[in-house]
Amino acid sequence: MTDPTTAPAVAAPAGGGAPDAVAAPPGTPAVEIRGVDKTFDTRSGLVPALDGIDLTVAEGEFVSLIGPSGCGKSTLMRLIADLDEPTSGEVRVFGKTARQARRDQDYGIAFQQAGLLPWRTVAANVALPLELHGVASASRRDRVAELLEMVGLADFADRYPDQLSGGMQQRVAIARALAERPRLLLMDEPFGALDEMTREKMQAELVRICAETGAAVVFVTHSIPEAVFLSDRVVVMSPRPGRIQQVVSMQLGADASRTEALREERAFFEMVTVVREALHGAPAGGARGVETR
Amino acid sequence: MSRRWSAVAWGAGGVLVLVALWEAYKFLGPADGVVLGTTRVLPRTTDLAMPHVWDMLGRLAEPVTRSPSAPPLWGAILLAALTTLGIAAAGWLVGVVVGVGLALVMQRWRLAEWGLLPWIVLSQTVPLIAFAPVVKSWGSRVEIGAFEWQDWMSVALIASYLAFFPIAVGALKGLQSPDRIHAELMQTYAAGYWATLRKLRFPAAVPYLLPALRLGAANAVVGAVVAEVSTGLQGGIGRLLIQFAGQASGDPAKAWGPIFGAVVLGLVAAGSVALLGAILKNYRRTEETA
Numbered sequence A: 001m002t003d004p005t006t007a008p009a010v011a012a013p014a015g016g017g018a019p020d021a022v023a024a025p026p027g028t029p030a031v032e033i034r035g036v037d038k039t040f041d042t043r044s045g046l047v048p049a050l051d052g053i054d055l056t057v058a059e060g061e062f063v064s065l066i067g068p069s070g071c072g073k074s075t076l077m078r079l080i081a082d083l084d085e086p087t088s089g090e091v092r093v094f095g096k097t098a099r100q101a102r103r104d105q106d107y108g109i110a111f112q113q114a115g116l117l118p119w120r121t122v123a124a125n126v127a128l129p130l131e132l133h134g135v136a137s138a139s140r141r142d143r144v145a146e147l148l149e150m151v152g153l154a155d156f157a158d159r160y161p162d163q164l165s166g167g168m169q170q171r172v173a174i175a176r177a178l179a180e181r182p183r184l185l186l187m188d189e190p191f192g193a194l195d196e197m198t199r200e201k202m203q204a205e206l207v208r209i210c211a212e213t214g215a216a217v218v219f220v221t222h223s224i225p226e227a228v229f230l231s232d233r234v235v236v237m238s239p240r241p242g243r244i245q246q247v248v249s250m251q252l253g254a255d256a257s258r259t260e261a262l263r264e265e266r267a268f269f270e271m272v273t274v275v276r277e278a279l280h281g282a283p284a285g286g287a288r289g290v291e292t293r
Numbered sequence B: 001m002s003r004r005w006s007a008v009a010w011g012a013g014g015v016l017v018l019v020a021l022w023e024a025y026k027f028l029g030p031a032d033g034v035v036l037g038t039t040r041v042l043p044r045t046t047d048l049a050m051p052h053v054w055d056m057l058g059r060l061a062e063p064v065t066r067s068p069s070a071p072p073l074w075g076a077i078l079l080a081a082l083t084t085l086g087i088a089a090a091g092w093l094v095g096v097v098v099g100v101g102l103a104l105v106m107q108r109w110r111l112a113e114w115g116l117l118p119w120i121v122l123s124q125t126v127p128l129i130a131f132a133p134v135v136k137s138w139g140s141r142v143e144i145g146a147f148e149w150q151d152w153m154s155v156a157l158i159a160s161y162l163a164f165f166p167i168a169v170g171a172l173k174g175l176q177s178p179d180r181i182h183a184e185l186m187q188t189y190a191a192g193y194w195a196t197l198r199k200l201r202f203p204a205a206v207p208y209l210l211p212a213l214r215l216g217a218a219n220a221v222v223g224a225v226v227a228e229v230s231t232g233l234q235g236g237i238g239r240l241l242i243q244f245a246g247q248a249s250g251d252p253a254k255a256w257g258p259i260f261g262a263v264v265l266g267l268v269a270a271g272s273v274a275l276l277g278a279i280l281k282n283y284r285r286t287e288e289t290a
Helices: A072-081 A098-103 A122-132 A137-150 A166-177 A194-212 A225-229 A259-266 A266-279 A284-291 B001-030 B055-060 B073-108 B112-121 B127-140 B151-175 B178-188 B194-231 B237-246 B255-278
Strands: A031-042 A043-058 A063-068 A090-094 A108-109 A184-189 A216-221 A233-238 A241-248 B034-036 B039-040
Touching: A031 A072, A043 A072, A043 A241, A063 A225, A072 A090, A072 A216, A072 B112, A090 A098, A098 B178, A108 A166, A108 B178, A122 A137, A122 A166, A122 B194, A137 A166, A166 A194, A194 A225, A216 A225, A225 A259, A225 A266, A241 A266, A241 B127, A259 A266, B039 B055, B055 B073, B055 B255, B073 B112, B073 B151, B073 B194, B073 B237, B073 B255, B112 B178, B127 B151, B127 B194, B151 B194, B178 B194, B194 B237, B194 B255, B237 B255
Parallel strands: A063 A216, A063 A233, A108 A184, A184 A216
Antiparallel strands: A031 A043, A031 A090, A233 A241, B034 B039
């Protein structure tokens, strides 16, 4: 493979690629999607949403799904979460079926809306999954305190969701998703409703949290800079039916620490350009042109 | 705090306006009432038809009968009102159980909703007066071991028949109210039906349930009073209404006593549910940002 920035869709983490990309996974991959199609049966007939999707997400890897509206990126995430079933093909999470993985609580999930229960305090919202799975109240309290500390909301434990800003609500939702120390985090445009400043702050926090927990992340987004800033690999999808157009490994320099300074760096802008061109379906020649810059 | 006081002031003001209208019409209106053609559209203003407000209130303090051992009228009414309240409360509780039960079944199975809801609506079109005696006569034949059907149970049953309807409809709407995102969240937690019910559907239903329970309480009181009248149950306020109305020609102010009692009864019943709402106030929050 001569062109690590534009590896074909089926590729596992690019061989000699990005230094920060996880090389061969030590165990089974976090997510393994093989030949998945998804067709929705609507009133106006069958609507193909996903077509021939193959994707592998290694343990601890951060993979973003990006593409225009209707490209099926949210649907793909819902298949991993077992909120929908594929029409054909197979989705495996940590080597198990998606259903089994959901039952075993192998993933945490955060949606575009925070989706907090309005009658519960911040602490009680974070505690919800622990409560449902019978964690004793003392260890529940400790874990919640730890999580709220992690997302910087320790002082807001007793507030109610309607007393928080949108960004704070989203942080609570992320804390809730992390409550059971999942090794896989599914996020469907979690920062989509936030303003740009809050968004960048949240991205930095997410990077820190991922480093702390070592969880693999599948992250659905509309934003190219967001995908580049966060990801090890960016999966570019095209619509109708949703296909994986290209998988782009992020190459952000040798010491690609994801700090605010990264947003100013040349490598960052280059990767933004690569993803943008992949997204706009530039011909293969055009994409190849990118590396020569 | 000032909002609460203004609410009290408006309430008191409303009562005063009512009293003023009553007395003004009594003072200004013709003694034979306002008659259009052969139809009387406004009542007679005689002391017999419309006693003065102060006469009606004053009568409450006087004894029920001329017998020297008779209790004051307000005492008799209070006792009757409490009896009816107890029966209505029993009916309300049965209505809550039945209403919430039906709502659970309808929420769980779409088919049940389609099959049951029309019947539930239809049930409320049956005239209460018509089937109250039927319930009583059926009840009198019920005897299971040591358990014997009491007449007050027929009244409570009829009260529950009126109470369950708004509760079933409100509870169904509430149980169906959680957003898709919340339902899916519970699914990702692999939470079963009962866990989802306890942690999500019931809490989410509270804002819908509270007005439904209040409506159910008011209905239970109306049902109990009407059922007392039509089954002839002794001891309740429905019975007093009939009894004192019969004495109205000699003692017009007395007949109004049980009417006031019934009004207060309805207020107490609805107020008790409002108290429940105050306890559950956190369940009435919404997710909106302050």
